Amino acid sequence: MEESNDCAYLREFATTNQCELMFALNLHVEGVGLLQEEVRAVRQVTDTVESLLQHIVNKIRKSVKNLKENAAENSDSDLKVPISLTNGFTENIRGKTVLKNLINSNIGAIRFQIFDQSYFVVINAPLVKEIKLPLILYAHFTVQASKLFCLFTDHSSSQFSWFKSKDKENWTQVATTSKYKIKHDDIDHYLKLVCVPCNSVLTGPSAEAISENKVELIGDLPTCPFEERHKFTSQPSNNNCFRVVSYNVLSNRYTDSADSFPYCPPKFLAIDYRKQLITKELLGYKADVICLQEVDSSVFTTYYKDIFKNAGYMSFYHKKGNKSSEGLACFFNKTRFKKVDDHQIIYSNEIKKKLYTHLWNFVKVNPDLRDLFMRQLTSLHVTVLKLKLAKKSHTLIFGNTHLFYRPEHELVRILQINMATTYLQSLNQNYSQNNSVKVILCGDFNSIPTSAVYDYVANGKLHKNHPVFQNTKNHPILFHNFQFESACGTPTYTNYTENFKNCLDYIFIEKNKLKVNKVVPFPTEEELGNYIGCPNEVYPSDHLALVADLKLAT
Structure with a gap:
């Protein structure tokens, strides 16, 4: 600086x-x-x-x-x-x-x-505290700072300049925007981004970031294992069924540190590489509704949104907690569905509301739990859709969530999932007055099949004496009225990394209202065993996509 x-x-x-x-x-x-x-x-x-x-x-x-x-x-x-x-x-x-x-x-x-x-x-002059460029830069893709943390700064007022150089000494300016579409002529050059932070009154000192590597050409994409899964989705679902996908696509922000997925070469961790595989995989499933977790805001805005729009989907996106650089997305087939509503709730913002009095009375008397819970940005993305072309009116409420990740804090996840089911119950009652309503809850629950979270969702209750409440006081009895089952069951793996391999992701459906018509098989243990872990050259995320055809119960 x-x-x-x-x-x-x-x-x-x-x-x-x-x-x-x-x-x-x-x-x-x-x-x-x-x-x-x-x-x-x-x-x-x-x-x-x-x-x-x-x-x-x-x-x-x-x-x-x-x-x-x-x-x-x-x-x-x-x-x-x-x-x-x-x-x-x-x-x-x-x-x-x-x-x-x-x-x-x-x-x-x-x-x-x-x-x-x-x-x-x-x-209090504007200040760039941190600025960083992606490790890998591919020609013909748009680049921006992978990290840009500023104080007292208005991003729209700030000044940005891009430069290229073969030797990091002699630089040629190529753009004056915050984002830059890398040109073919930039191959074999380093890039530099200079930011002059500004607000409405002041201008701060400039800061710059220089790429560690030169721009390269991405090359042809490989044949991937998910193409075998596409054989089960070669045709769209029919009028009585609809196909749902839930997939944690691995945010770019979690691949940036040196110890993130060390077994995966950086060029395959690069979001410009992975987003192409993710798009190819998702479009090949010919899904009617797609619920994604860990979607980077910039990638959704500049890439996914337009590609899926051109493929006939309408999309909605919410940043985690309305402020994180990653969040939740829902895409649905406009031919088959009509949007009724789309919104997000943030658990820590909602818990003091009357609907969750039973939880807040518990949380507020356990200070450590309260402080941890209130710091989380974890959200529930809700998309309400009306099924077109059906003989009777069907309203589908999709919940999409990504629960707190730390293994030792299952109680936080329990509180979050109880808030999700409580909120979905409230919505269900509102829409059920004039329609046949089905609730589907998708996401990365960060919970294995033997967990309290899975037990609660699948069985509808969690007693106040459950071990998860150990070392706390004023325990609540938690329950919901849905008859949920996991549409894809409990596969051996939905998350496959070097240090952790298990099932964390689910599509929960109301088994009294929906039936599972087909589940697209997961990669076998033998197929996954060819790699130390995911992501890698042919698996773009550390998670696997869940794909299920659901049928309206008659």
Whole structure:
């Protein structure tokens, strides 16, 4: 990052109750040389100006001491550091002034002076905290920052520039947008993205990210095992049946760290590669309704939405918690279904409502559980559809969810799934007044077939003495009135990685209203055993798609 030579940046970080003064120091130390350093002085917002200035003095003395040691300069005398914060150009700001009060004041021009260097202090200027490009870049695909975390910034006001280079030294500008469609001419070049963060008032220091690898051509896609599954879906379902798919497609945000799926080469982890396999797989199932989890917002907007629209689907998408970069999506065949409603509820936002009094009375008296539950962004995506061309009116309520993932916190998942069934029951009652209503609950439940979650959904209740409530008080009795069964049963694997292989995903249907006409077979253990785990070159996700033909019960 580059800071302006004559500006120092004072920012408040509300989430940590800290503030930071950042400035570029160029100090000539007699007998030693030049000290060039970006100084970042962090204090609590409740600390004082004199505390901040003393902290800066200590940091500079330490840096100078290290510089002298490296230069074999023997001097034990403490460096005198003239330093001050002034109101305008003359009046010193009182040392006892609390930093938060300084930040919130309307003092106007604040100057920071250290040695003979003077800086204009900019308060809460836009800042790029993190910027990163995808590890793999493919020609003919659109690229954007894989990570871009900013403070005090309006994305739409900020400035973006793309550059390419063969040697990371000589750069040629190729675009001035936040997203860039990589051209064929960019092959064998590195890319650089420069962001100048802005808001309606201020402009912050620029930040840049340079790709680790050069742009390459993706090449032809391989023949994949899911093409064998397509043999069972060569024809669309008929009027009395409809085909449902549930699939966790693995968000790009969970493939970005060094320890994520180390057995999979980066070029096959790249979202521009995987999204093509995912699309090819899904379209080959000729499904009527598709419920997806871990869908990247940017990929849905720039890729899935248009491709499925051209294939005859209408689609809806909701970010997890309305804020995460990944979320839940539903696609449905416009020829067979008409949209009635589509919305999302966020469990942690809803739990205090009257509908969930039985849960909140339990959660609020268990502080650790309450704090953990309320931090989650986990959501339920609901799509209500009307079946066309049927002899009688049929309303289908699809619930799509992705429950909390940590294995040790099954109680959080229990609360989430109880909220899901409670909410779906309420919707069911509303729509049942004039229609025949069927409820289908899809998703990644992060729960194996022997779990309390599966037990609850399949059997309709969970007693207050269940072991999952251990070490808590005021236990509720949880129940629902649906007669649910898993349409695909309990396959050996719906999640297959190097370190975990089991069944986590389900399509739950009301067995008194719907019948399973056909389940598309899963890859065999022998077929999966050819690989350390998924994803890989031919399996685009760590999960497997669930595909079932459902028939209306007469």
